[in-house]
Amino acid sequence: xxxxxxxxxxxxxxxxxxxxxxxxxxxxxxxAADVPQNLLPTELTGDGPDFPDLSEIEVVRHxxxxxxxNFGVDTGLxxxxxxxxxxxxxxxxxxxxxxxxxAAHPLLPSVxxxxxLRLMFDLERFLAEITGLDAxxxxxxxxxxxxxxxxxxxxxxxxxxxxxxxxILIPDTAHGTNPASAALCGYAPVPVPSGPDGILLPEVVAxxxxxxxxxxxxxxxxxxxxxxxxxxxxxxxxxxxxxxxYGDGANMNAVLGIVKPGEIGVDILHLNLHKTFSTPHGGxxxxxxxxxxxxxxxxxxxxxxxxxxxxxxxxREDFPESVGRVLAFHGHxxxxxxxxxxILSMGPDGFKQVSRLAVLNANYVREGLKDVLHTxxxxxxxxxxxxxxxxxxEAGITTxxxxxxxxxxxxxxxxIYFPLVVHGAIMIEPTETETKEDxxxxxxxxxxxxxxxxENPEVIREAPSRCKVKRxxxxxxxxxxxxxx
Amino acid sequence: xRYLPHTDEDITNMLGAVGLKGLDDLFAAVPGxxxxxxxxxxxxxxxxWDLERHIGRLAGxxxxxxxxxxxxxxxxxxxxxxxxxxxxxxxxxxxTSYTPYQxxxxxxxxxxxxxxxxxTARLLGMEVATASHYDGATALxxxxxxxxxxxxxxxxxxxxxxxPHYRQVVRTYFAPTGYELxxxxxxxxxxxxxxxxxxxRDLAAVALQSPNFFGCIENVQEAADRAHAGGALxxxxxxxxxAFGLLKSPGSQGADIVAGEGQSLGIPRSFGGPALGMxxxxxxxxxxxxxxxxxxxxxxxxxxxxxxxxxxxxxxxRREKATSNICSNNSLCALAAAMYMASLGRTGxxxxxxxxHDKAEYLKNALQKAGxxxxxxxxxxxxxxxxxxxxxxxxxxxxxxxxxxxxxxxxAHYPELADYGLLCVTETCSREEMDRLVREVVS
Numbered sequence: 047x048x049x050x051x052x053x054x055x056x057x058x059x060x061x062x063x064x065x066x067x068x069x070x071x072x073x074x075x076x077x078a079a080d081v082p083q084n085l086l087p088t089e090l091t092g093d094g095p096d097f098p099d100l101s102e103i104e105v106v107r108h109x110x111x112x113x114x115x116n117f118g119v120d121t122g123l124x125x126x127x128x129x130x131x132x133x134x135x136x137x138x139x140x141x142x143x144x145x146x147x148x149a150a151h152p153l154l155p156s157v158x159x160x161x162x163l164r165l166m167f168d169l170e171r172f173l174a175e176i177t178g179l180d181a182x183x184x185x186x187x188x189x190x191x192x193x194x195x196x197x198x199x200x201x202x203x204x205x206x207x208x209x210x211x212x213x214i215l216i217p218d219t220a221h222g223t224n225p226a227s228a229a230l231c232g233y234a235p236v237p238v239p240s241g242p243d244g245i246l247l248p249e250v251v252a253x254x255x256x257x258x259x260x261x262x263x264x265x266x267x268x269x270x271x272x273x274x275x276x277x278x279x280x281x282x283x284x285x286x287x288x289x290x291x292y293g294d295g296a297n298m299n300a301v302l303g304i305v306k307p308g309e310i311g312v313d314i315l316h317l318n319l320h321k322t323f324s325t326p327h328g329g330x331x332x333x334x335x336x337x338x339x340x341x342x343x344x345x346x347x348x349x350x351x352x353x354x355x356x357x358x359x360x361x362r363e364d365f366p367e368s369v370g371r372v373l374a375f376h377g378h379x380x381x382x383x384x385x386x387x388x389i390l391s392m393g394p395d396g397f398k399q400v401s402r403l404a405v406l407n408a409n410y411v412r413e414g415l416k417d418v419l420h421t422x423x424x425x426x427x428x429x430x431x432x433x434x435x436x437x438x439x440e441a442g443i444t445t446x447x448x449x450x451x452x453x454x455x456x457x458x459x460x461x462i463y464f465p466l467v468v469h470g471a472i473m474i475e476p477t478e479t480e481t482k483e484d485x486x487x488x489x490x491x492x493x494x495x496x497x498x499x500x501e502n503p504e505v506i507r508e509a510p511s512r513c514k515v516k517r518x519x520x521x522x523x524x525x526x527x528x529x530x531x
Numbered sequence: 532x533r534y535l536p537h538t539d540e541d542i543t544n545m546l547g548a549v550g551l552k553g554l555d556d557l558f559a560a561v562p563g564x565x566x567x568x569x570x571x572x573x574x575x576x577x578x579x580w581d582l583e584r585h586i587g588r589l590a591g592x593x594x595x596x597x598x599x600x601x602x603x604x605x606x607x608x609x610x611x612x613x614x615x616x617x618x619x620x621x622x623x624x625x626x627t628s629y630t631p632y633q634x635x636x637x638x639x640x641x642x643x644x645x646x647x648x649x650x651t652a653r654l655l656g657m658e659v660a661t662a663s664h665y666d667g668a669t670a671l672x673x674x675x676x677x678x679x680x681x682x683x684x685x686x687x688x689x690x691x692x693x694x695p696h697y698r699q700v701v702r703t704y705f706a707p708t709g710y711e712l713x714x715x716x717x718x719x720x721x722x723x724x725x726x727x728x729x730x731x732r733d734l735a736a737v738a739l740q741s742p743n744f745f746g747c748i749e750n751v752q753e754a755a756d757r758a759h760a761g762g763a764l765x766x767x768x769x770x771x772x773x774a775f776g777l778l779k780s781p782g783s784q785g786a787d788i789v790a791g792e793g794q795s796l797g798i799p800r801s802f803g804g805p806a807l808g809m810x811x812x813x814x815x816x817x818x819x820x821x822x823x824x825x826x827x828x829x830x831x832x833x834x835x836x837x838x839x840x841x842x843x844x845x846x847x848x849r850r851e852k853a854t855s856n857i858c859s860n861n862s863l864c865a866l867a868a869a870m871y872m873a874s875l876g877r878t879g880x881x882x883x884x885x886x887x888h889d890k891a892e893y894l895k896n897a898l899q900k901a902g903x904x905x906x907x908x909x910x911x912x913x914x915x916x917x918x919x920x921x922x923x924x925x926x927x928x929x930x931x932x933x934x935x936x937x938x939x940x941x942x943a944h945y946p947e948l949a950d951y952g953l954l955c956v957t958e959t960c961s962r963e964e965m966d967r968l969v970r971e972v973v974s
Contacts, residue, residue, distance in 0.1 A: 060642075062642070062645075062646060062649075063646045063649075063650070063869075063873050064649070067876070069877075069878070070878060071876065071878075072874075072875065072876050072878055072879040073613070073615065073873070073874035073875070073876070073879075074613055074874045074875045074876075074879045074883070075611075075613065076879065076882055076883065076886070077611070077886065077958050077959075079886055079889065080961060080962040081889050081890050081892075081893035081962055082889065082893065083885070083889055084888065084889045084892035084893070086748075086777065086778075086888060086910055086912075087910060090748055090778055090779060090910060091777055091778060091779065092656075092775075092777075092778060092779035092780055092783060094775075094776055094777070094877050094880060094881040094884075095650070095653045095654040095656075095775060095776065095780070095872075095877060095880065096653045096877060097650060097653065097654075097872055097873070097875065097876050097877040097880060098873070098876060098877070099876035099877060099878050099879070100873055100874070100876055102615055102874070105615055105619070105870065105873050105874050106615055106618075106619065108873070109619040109622070109643070109870060110619065110622070112638075112639035112640075112642055112643055113619075113622040113624040113625055113639050114624065114639065115637070115638035115639040115642070116624035116625060116628050116636070116637050116638070116639035116640055117624070117628060117636040117637065118623050118624045118625070118626065118627030118628040119623075119627040119628075120623035120624070120626075120627045121623075121624065121627075124628075124629065126629055126632075129629055131629060132534075133534055134623075134626065134627050135534060137579050137582065137583065139621070139626070140583075141582070141583065141586045141587075141590075142801075143617075144586065144587060144590040145590070145595055146589075146590030146591055146592070146593040146595055147589075147590050147593060147801060147802060148799040148800070148801055149595040149596065149609070149799065149800060150593045150594075150595055150800060150801065150802040151595075151601060151603050151607055151609070151800050151802075151936075152606075152607050152800065152802050152803025152804075153603060153605055153606075153607065153939055154593070154594055154603070154936065155931060155936070157931070158593070158594035158599075158931065158936070159592075159593055159594065159802070160592045160593075161588075161589035161590055161591065161592035161593045162589070162593060162802045164589060164592075165586075165589050172573055175571055175572050175573060176571060176573075178567070187665035187666070187669070187804070187805070187861070188665065188857070188858065188859040188860070189858065189859060190846070190856045190857055190858045190859065191665065191669075191856075191857075193856065194856055197707075198703065198706070198707065201706075201707045222846060222847040222850075222858075223846050223847070223856050223858050225846070225850040225851040226846035226849070226850060226851055226853040226855065226856035227846075227856040228851065229851035229852075229853075229856075230704070230707070230708075230855075230856055231707040232707050232708060232709070234851070235850070235851050272560065273558075273560045273561050273565075275560060275561070275562050275565070277565065278562075278564060278565065301561070302571075303567065303570075303571045304558055304561065304566065304567060305561060305565055305566060305567055306567045309565075309567060310564075310565045320859065324534075326626045326627050326863075327627070327628065327629045327630070327859070328625070328626055328628075328861075328862050328863030328864075328866075329625055329626075329628045329629070329630065329631065329637065329640035329643075329644075329862045329863060329866070330629070330630040330631065330640070330644075330662070330663075330823065330859060330860055330862030330863075331630075331663070331805075331859035331860045331861045331862045331863065331864075332665075332804070332805035332859070332860075332861040332862075332863060332864060333859040348703070369703055369706070370699055370700070370702055370703035370706065371668070371696055371699040371700050371703055372669075372700060372703055373665060373666055373668060373669065373700065373803075373804065374606055374666045374667060374668035374669075374694070374696045374697060374700060374792070374803065374804075374806070375606075375607070375666075375696070375802070375803025375804055375806075376802065376803050376804070377803070377804055378804040378805040379801050379802035379803055379804050379805075380799070380801040380802075380804065380805055381804075381805060383586070386586075387582055387586060389573060390574060390576070390577045390582055390585070391532075391534070391576060391577060391579070391582060392532065392534075392576055393573060393574065393575045393576030393577075394570050394571040394572070394573045394575070395570070395576070396532050396535070396576050397571060397573070398571075399532065399535055400535065402554040402555075402557060403535055403537055403542075403554075405557040405558070406537075406542065406545055406546065406549070406554065406557055407545075409549045409551075409557060410545045410548055410549055412549075413548050413549045413550075414548075425560070426549070426557070426559070426560065428560070449633070450633075450635070453633065453635060453636055458629075458633065458636060459633055461632075464847075478534075478535060478537075479534055479535065479536065480536070481536040481537075481541075482537070482541045482544070482545060510635045510636075513635040513636060513638070514635070514638045514836075515634075515635055515638060515830040515832075515834055515836040516635070516830040516831040516832050516834075517635065517830060517831050518634050518635060518828050518829070518830050518836045518837075518838050519828045519829055519830070519831075520634075520828065520838050520840065522828050522829065523826040523827070523828035523838045523840040524826070524840050524841055524842070524843070527817065527824070527826050527840055527841055528826055528827040528828075529645075529648055529659045529660075529817070529824055529825070529826050529827075529840075530645075530648055530649040530652045530658070530659060530660070531645065531646070531649045531827070
């Protein structure tokens with residue numbers, strides 16, 4: 047390998063927290079006691095948790111060293127398909143730390159929390175405008191909880207119609223969380239096979255949609271990075287038979303200001319603010335999964351809801367048909383605030399450009415790799431492109447091995463083995479915030495990995511070789527689980 | 532726009548590479564009748580400076596300390612967050628990474644979460660803990676669904692002294708399932724009437740919260756014994772995780788599943804979220820747990836490393852048969868909690884929890900001396916129910932003008948406690964502030 051982005055550096059070892067420290071140390075500035083001691087009855091008290099005692103610098107070194115074993119968007123290109131790992135603006139982090147918001151108690155009387163309530167009210171309006179829908183709840187904590195909230199609304203809708211239904215259609219190109227979210231509401235998922243071009247065919251949907259089916263959960267663009275061009279016809283079929291169309295908006299980054307889901311037949315849609323709206327993913331969350339609905343479904347949205355009257359904002363709970371609360375308080379406000387700041391930073395024209403450049407970047411990567419990797423569907427893509435390892439079968443190299451080798455080159459691997467409809471899938475979503483030079487570097491690295499697959503497969507099977515650890519034994523971890531130390 | 536790096540030249544070259552003339556040609560697959568041809572009705576883009584001024588103004592319209600004195604808890608607590616926690620948590624390697632699906636590249640997050648799971652298990656007296664849930668309410672709902680799966684029974688009983696919002700969330704999660712939810716009433720002492728547990732047959736789980744919503748410390752062991760006698764699991768909830776620095780852990784008192792809120796452990800209140808759902812269980816129930824788990828393993832050279840494990844319970848593998856639909860959780864909040872617990876240590880958490888208790892008792896006693904009614908006489912932690920002479924609600928309203936938020940009026944959630952309020956004191960409350968509240972109450 048010649049000069050690559052990925053290289054070795056001085057990585058320090060660091061033990062587990064409880065392998066450090068000494069009893070009696072403390073890394074916390076204890077306030078002086080200004081009140082008399084008051085002991086609880088001893089039968090109520092315990093010995094306290096068996097935590098290690100660490101000094102401040104031990105805590106600081108521990109986590110600083112751990113952080114150097116991590117790779118983030120700030121480190122480099124992170125082209126995980128369907129995850130939209132775009133740049134997370136620094137100003138948004140700063141604003142989320144403003145004391146007025148960071149220290150605000152969720153149960154403050156409305157009159158003392160007008161700033162947060164107005165922000166939420168405006169954010170709901172912005173998201174309604176972007177989705178082409180009428181009303182929004184900001185409460186769901188993540189995409190999957192948005193899906194659950196959407197399914198609860200579907201459930202409540204059919205209940206209000208006087209007849210509950212038992213099934214829900216889920217295409218094989220939908221997001222992975224959809225079946226589990228539907229199952230929580232008692233709906234049995236009915237898989238819908240996509241057509242030969244990777245998109246749904248209306249006649250297939252028509253053949254499955256019956257009076258026992260509550261609706262369809264459709265991801266558009268789908269997880270192959272393709273726009274479901276029959277969406278209007280599919281929505282008509284579902285609506286005609288009394289169902290609702292749920293849109294999984296996880297891939298909204300492809301169509302901001304270009305398609306409004308509410309105008310093409312979608313009744314309910316969740317957004318992932320940690321994908322499309324630039325909030326950080328935090329190594330697995332917290333995210334936020336607001337849900338937008340058509341006007342006549344607004345009555346089912348979770349409570350409390352923010353309402354405005356004569357310029358004053360308040361939280362109201364008097365919506366008798368609401369599905370109820372899905373979170374203890376009003377949603378991940380700290381995340382909502384970051385998304386709000388992002389929307390105000392982009393403006394209407396900025397959003398359209400986001401999607402154009404996201405789609406341009408994906409097609410550019412697709413073009414740069416399509417002669418060496420097998421394309422699952424040979425047509426232009428939206429915000430992500432999907433390949434497979436079919437061309438590498440002869441060399442005996444798999445998607446997983448190529449992904450691990452990309453790490454050595456200094457890139458986070460794409461999403462692999464998803465969507466399930468493509469065997470050995472490699473799903474690449476570069477996002478709009480990456481430069482042409484970085485994409486060129488990534489394409490060159492991937493081409494180099496493909497060359498190695500033919501010429502030097504051993505180096506691929508050994509990958510990654512430049513991380514803190516070598517390939518980890520996931521099978522052993524699951525066979526004999528060790529979840530605490 | 533500074534987040535979009537493409538120059539005109541880049542765009543021309545890249546379009547050329549993909550064989551297109553203009554950016555709009557990229558959307559050829561979108562049928563004409565699906566296109567939005569207008570301009571989004573959103574505010575024009577703001578500069579960073581304008582944005583900071585605008586959001587700064589909104590933040591200025593929030594009542595926070597030190598301008599306001601807040602005696603408000605009820606599931607969201609004001610604890611001091613050490614500068615180290617904020618600073619370390621802000622490291623962008625933690626903040627801007629994704630779920631660790633490629634473990635070799637994310638050992639920092641993985642070891643950090645493994646340590647969080649361990650400290651959580653130790654705090655709660657349990658054997659295993661998950662990598663995190665959204666908040667205490669959803670953790671409780673998931674714990675009850677888990678109990679249904681484990682026992683095969685379709686009924687759960689919830690103490691009325693569980694946070695009202697948590698009970699609402701549980702109802703939301705249970706509504707479409709057909710499982711039955713029952714309520715266990717409270718006694719005059721503010722404690723759950725655990726004698727009722729024995730009267731209900733075929734329960735999957737009994738859930739209570741300790742310290743409960745009124746701050747009262749429940750007899751978890753007794754409740755667990757009653758639940759177990761009927762073949763039910765005991766789910767022990769909490770909203771104030773710091774309490775277990777001082778109180779007996781729920782695990783040491785027979786709880787089978789523990790689910791609650793970890794916001795107290797170094798996470799800003801942030802108007803209610805993101806917070807931290809903590810969920811722990813006995814090892815025998817490990818494979819029924821919802822959500823992610825981090826496990827220890829070895830790499831090819833035999834070195835210790837960490838991975839996401841037992842994924843066969845999860846939605847992306849098991850699809851509709853998964854133990855939950857949760858995918859993204861509140862990982863960064865879990866990391867904050869681990870940093871906070873590590874900063875305190877065993878010595879520190881005990882001292883801090885005791886200080887919290889001492890301060891709350893100081894205010895409780897002072898208010899009682901000043902003629903207020905302390906509604907429940909038993910031991911409490913950090914929170915207690917109080918009635919003011921002349922009525923709670925009127926004085927509560929009046930004190931808002933004096934920049935004091937004297938707790939939470941309880942009438943809306945507990946008609947039987949109309950004109951009582953829930954007050955909260957933590958280590959951030961000075962004696963002077965408490966004395967001021969007492970003066971206002973008697974004046």
